[in-house]
Amino acid sequence: MKKEDLTFPLHVIVHPFDGFWDMKYENKGKLRVVALIVALVIGAFILQKQYAGFLVNFIDPRTLNSLSDITQILFAFFLWSISNWSVCTLVEGEGKLKDIMMATAYSLVPIVLIYYPTTLLSNVLTQEESAFYYLLNSIALIWSVCLLIVGMMTVHQYKVSKTLVTMFLTILMAAVVIFLMMLLYSLFQQIIDFAANIYTELIFRK
Known part of the structure; x- marks a missing residue:
């Protein structure tokens, strides 16, 4: 990976x-x-959930699941990109x-x-200073x-108003996709339960 790609x-x-223009039209963005x-x-x-100071971290360590966090973030990223x-x-x-994927990812750089720095900083902050932790994370x-x-x-060559409308529609589209996935999961689960009940009944009849 070249130095220019990282800077x-x-x-x-x-x-x-200028940056997003160069990303799209000058091919400076890289997958x-x-x-x-x-x-x-x-x-x-993940690091913030696991290693942030106890004054700002109220997550029960027993509920931490890094694999679930990875899946959720990747799902959100691809769902947003595809919906948009x-x-x-x-x-x-x-x-x-x-x-869209490049613009979304590059927007997450802050x-x-x-x-990372606020996670480290949270371990040395006092109760009064913890407000800086929340402030910096909010700024990001x-x-x-x-x-x-x-x-x-x-990326889309829209005006501000049209951009905001399409982003709102993107969120609605993502919500519809999630709803349909949950519906299909529920239907699939019912089919499995139905098949299992039939199989159990046939076994007991023998």
């Missing part, structure tokens, strides 16, 4: 309009960097699925840059959301 995400978060960023985001959330692509394809969006999330908005604007 470009830093350029994007500081100069988002291997997307994979690295997503992996670092997963690590940031599906919605914007219908409303004249210019972004390809690859572009989380990587801030969550807000920064990432703002970058995502700019990224979607640039």
